Amino acid sequence: MDVVPAAAGTDESSPSNDDTPRNGGSAKAAAADLNTCVAVDIGTAGGGRQDADATVVGEEEEQIVCCGRRLSKERVGWYMFDWANSPIYTVALALFLPILVKSMAEDYAYGSSLQSCSDDAMCGRNGCDTPATCTACVPGRGILEWVGSEGAYREIEQKGVEFLGVEIQAISFATTMISVSVVAQVFVFITFGRYGDFGRWRKNLMIIFTLIGALPCIGIVFLDRPSLYWLGGVFLITINVGLGSSIVFYNAFLPILVELHPKVRRAEPSAHEGRDQHPQLDQPATAAATDFTGLLTRSLTEKGSGAMAERVREACEPRACRSHEGTPRRSYVSASPSFELVSRSLGGLFSPGRRWRDANKGKADDGDTSTEQGSFELELEKRRKAFRTPQLTQEVLEVMRRAEDVSNEMSTLGIAIGNAGAFLCLVGAAALQFAATNDDNGRLADRLSTALSGLWWLCFSVPTFMWLRAHRGPPLKGAGGWVWLMGWKGTWEIICQARMYDQVLMMLLCFYFYSDSYNTIASVGVLVAQSELCLSSVALLFIIFLILICANLGGIFFLWLQRRLKLSTKSMVLVVLTIYLFIALWGSLGVVPGSTVGFKNPWEAYLFGVLHGFGLGAVVSFSRALYAEFLPPGKEAEFFALYAVTDRGSSWMGPLVTAVLYQTTGEMRWIFLYLLVMVALPMVLLFFFVNQRKGELAAGRLEAVRQAISKPDAAAPAAKTATSC
Template sequence: MAYDDAARTARYEGEDVSKTTERELKGWYFTGLAAEIFAVCGVGSFAPVTLEQLARESGVLKSDGVTPCVQAVSNNSEKLARLLVRAADEGSDAGACVVHPFGRETSTASFAMYTFSAAVFVQALTLVSFSPFADYGTYRKRFLMTFAFTGAGACMAFLLIWPQIYLLGALLTVVGVVSLGSTFVMLNSFLPLLAANHPSANDLDVVDSDDGGKSGASNQGTSAELKLSTQISSKGVGLGYAAAVSVQILSILLLVLLKKLSFARESTPLRCVLLMVGVFWATLTVPGALWLKNRPGPPLRLFSSGGDGRSRRTPVVFQYVVFAWKTLWDTIKTALKLRNCWVYLIAWFLLSDAVATVSGTAIMFARTELQMGTIAVALLSITATVSGIAGAFIWPKISKRLNLPTRSTIIACMLGLEIIPLYGLLGFLPAVKSLGWGGLQQAWEIYPLGVVHGFVMGGISTYCRSFYGEMIPPGSEAAFYALFAMVDKGSSAVGPAIVGLIVDRIGTIRPAFIFLLILIALPIPLVYIVDIGKGRADAAALSRHLSGRAGASVSMDNYRSSQEQGTEAAEGLLRDDYDR
């Protein structure tokens, strides 16, 4: 489809303001769904299981430190006997399996957990060191493709890992997780640009504000860009979930077929599944490499102000590192000047922690309290993901039908998430306990809750990133989305750690539902007080002011004239803080 020349004026020399095409959107969708496949089928399912199995096949029994956890068997009857012994010893010191990475005794069950914790830490460092460059030159697309193909290659490379080098499997997992998180940051940084340059950006009506009759900047509750980015985000989430479910089903079928071949090692079928997942990630990223435009930012000039020659003698790598960390610090300082932005980041910290904790607690509860097996848990994952597809497409329709602002839709999703801990707490009531079901006393009860979880997550995934995108100063998309991702990852270990402490002290998981109930509720008032119109105007004012200070001519034509009064007021408030 051909479009007319862009109506929007370039904000800096070399900016690509050409209209967003259907081909470009498809490239963005393909790249996102390819990464989502690894997120669900790799990180969320088979990668931790494969790591644990590789460690087990290399480990020894804790009881004597000599006997291998997994021994070769000569026939099916011997294999069955060993499986029965392993099941009988499960959870006891005699049956505990340990490895000694770097000379430290570690249970194989904990090995994957430590690996993913390390991956999150390295991911945070990577986001700081690379993401700021995506706002300059053509780094945005180059980094996106580099991280995507690197992650896919790491996933496929699991086929070459055998038990004796299980630590390399941990390294590949770190590379995959880091690449996955960085890929999503780069993808998110494209979202505001795709919306701002979309042909229909100026044709959409603007709904009433979140704040009723407020005037000025606050009177624009949902801009055309926010409506478009929400629509694009919704479709992207839905397609990603659909692709992930399809590959998850294929993975289970492949695993069942390979196990019938009776491989000597149980990790072999799992590694073959990861090979398939990596192939899908790499193959489906190709359309993005071909169809996404570069959408370059302004040119990057490092230490250009140095007049004594010292900057020229500074190693380029060091200059990049200093620039990246300085950019993070500047991004944090900028976000702190944008009140609605930092309030929302705090809310996102709490919300993402709640989401991660609910997911982890549900899996733990299913395996320990409800005694659900691997296949049953895999089906629960598929149930939640299918429901997430429905949520990604249905929430925008609900929002439109009820004329809900984006803020109200996010709050509605959080209230829906409260259903899960509330239902779990019913198990404390004597009347419910006497029934023998209700309050998660039976395994089948967790599947309807999986539907609820997936449905609200479809809405949260759709709206939260596009809502945040409205409060980002134009031209700083990658840096601010990197901060968004760091807040997300930084919170992911807090809630699960507290749940672990609760379980250690009390001995059962059910009391953790009280903590979940409170944790989900905490971000609701913070999201409620976010004024998206004021946040958008503040970001626009700051972008104009900083660009003007640098001698650049910046056009904010994509912001409606009714915002000008609020923008000027915000600029006046910020001027004293940013003038040298």
């Protein structure tokens, strides 16, 4: 694998800002001030790589040569993180780690009094042919204790273990730790998610949480005594929190990489205009800055100079047009710099949900006495009018479709690469299960398999840390006081400003329901296969292999189907959810008296693995891609933290309802009726209340879209237009 160096940029020359009147008393001076700020903020980015972590939009992408093909080095680094972390889900958290922690707690609580029946003993619904007292799986009844002296089954006597002074049943110790980890995840997501939008913290936090999760996963190999069950519980919580948090910041790179993808950049009409006007600044963002500066100049001329000139200076401050030494500072290209500057100057028209304070804080300014709330309502109404009937040319719509295609392609490819990595790691773990010598208490094979997944995660994350650029945001010090509460404050602001984020919040509401449905379907399917059908560990392992293989096949098939039929990402989410609707209907047949299907036969477990796998990769991929299109620039990490909170926040519902229904009816298949509602309801909400085009326009991630919204009448009358759906 060879590295192809990036092509050299243009000469680094940006207008000096020393002579620019920072305190201009006229609209023209304020506009010139913004011109200087934009030139300083963006102009230096065209002059070659000064910082390995900075995003240089004007340069050719740095590439690597692999298998005779040239690949983007940064995007390969992004894909590698999915390859690295997916085995943690499949090998550690879904298989060996909960079993290991549960076994350690049971061994400590019961000692040698709780033993499984030997393989030679034939156990069925009516009993076992052994005089010993042991545990066995009874089809339809689950794990029971066989008392040979009495010749009958009985429920296992519950014993507890202590964790932080609280007694927990040994059998449910692992599931309790998973529940605690979910609560911890929600707290960490909200607290730290917003930090990823500042400075280099998006990448730094991804590295930190990877280490927090991977090192305990490797350290599991040293837990060789049942008395260390409590440490196993701590490790389980830490691994789950580290994995979920690192993926929040990993996902936050997706919309940025899509925006900078060559296919999207080449489709941007503003890119070509900008190069003609400013050849020394060979980047699409600079062209947009030129157009937006003209727009701002007209706005300043119409409205006067006082407060607007102050807004221009205020817009420059967060971008740090000057460093402390007085020299120009590099651009933070986590979002388009020109868009960020002008959106601040115009009062947040293109920045969803931000209440930019009035420069005079409510004081009269040329007869304008509007308060901050009034300004917010005014800008909200402007946005509603702009997004209600934007006349978008076919050229602009093509840019939006191109970005949608790239987002789906990258998301699907990432999931597929992750599943491939999980498959290979699972093969290694299966080999360890057969090769390792287990003692009764050490569970050596489970510990080695879990440690293998942690080592895999840590080692294969290194290319990501090396090749994925930081895509800096504004400095964290500009966030104000109470830094540790910044994430909670941001979440509250999003909720309060729901009207600005209506499409984002409706998407999150739908995702809240259907993510719980497919996660619960996965866990219920395994539980039914294990307790109701009494499938062996080898059979369960084979089903997991089926799920991984079919997940990749399903992702590829549905991506092909989308391109073939030219369906939107929202439509693809609905199409894939029909698979889970069918699974829920199929499972519900099991409660019908006299029915011979509905998870009552071993072959149905294998069919379940095929269907669940076929839909899993696609629904995760398309959901992530659709949500990424709705995110405002510069707030990717904060919003993907909410995405993760939504996913984990609903994870308690399915298990709770499963437990209640099982205790009430003694039949686990009743849960499929609940899942039927949890799939059908979000499908209805998604179909009627989520407008994909409206969400994309509200986010304004693409230069062509922002220009179309800011100048709706700019398109020539003869141009072919289309109204957003």
